[in-house]
Amino acid sequence: MGSKPGKQGFSVEVPATASVADLKSAIALKKKHLYPSRQRLSLVSESSKRLTDETKLTDISNGLLKDGLEFKLKDLGPQISWTTVFLVEYAGPLLIHPLFFYCPKLWYGKNFEHSALQKYVFAFVMLHFLKRELETLFVHRFSHATMPWFNIVKNSGHYHILSGVLLAFDIYRPKYSATSPYILNTIRNDEQFLWICTGIWLYAELSNLHTHLKVRSLRPPGSTKRAIPYGYGFNLVSLPNYFFEIIAWTTISVMTNSAAAWLFTIVATGQMALWAIKKHKNYKKEFGKEYPRARKAMIPFLL
Known part of the structure; x- marks a missing residue:
């Protein structure tokens, strides 16, 4: 033919x-x-x-x-695989944060004792991006195998700079150290407060993972087929993974009140909102009347 x-x-x-x-x-x-x-x-x-x-x-x-x-x-x-882009962009913070955490004299001119807050946030950031790397390798099934190669520059800039250099430099500096007035005798040095934040952060991260696993289960290997997800998280919004990620980063922002943490959280929320609205519209267009009309795109009852 x-x-x-x-x-x-x-x-x-x-x-x-x-x-x-x-x-x-x-x-x-x-x-x-x-x-x-x-x-x-x-x-x-x-x-x-x-x-x-x-x-x-x-x-x-x-x-x-x-x-x-x-x-x-x-x-x-020119194209590059989604897997490669994700692995590179998430690798940035995994390399950058240890450099700032373990080598304070190199960046701040002196050594000092890290506070419990700094140790908790360091663990949160490392576990978050390690989870993202593992999800890229073993969970995600992409609708398209590749994306334009320039996306690796754009996406990496977002993660390497905002959640990498800026966040690490701000949070691991002497202001947040164990002997700083910003930490001593404040809620940021309260063990109960740190454990509550840990519980909220862990809930958000595990819920985010659950939604990724749910979406994966609806797409057979080697297929781009999509189905309507139901159940935990999906009953209220189309993209609960974004909602749970916002909770995780907001927790870190509240814990530290770091300008860099809030900046990343706000920028990331704005970007995820754009993605969520687009995907939500695609769901409604693809499935028509079958798709639950009461669902919002990302934030329950609001957006």
């Missing part, structure tokens, strides 16, 4: 039983730089609708394959 990608001046031959993924592979053989993940295919008649790799060409044409199909081909540019 002849398939012609848009008005690119070439055609490729694929079997009548081929899928969009097969067509992309055939295009890649003819145009070496256009490897499959770099391609976006849509019908010329429906140029705004992206065709998924699993789509069969016979389904597109309703079984009528006479003179071939005409597609619009868009070059998405």
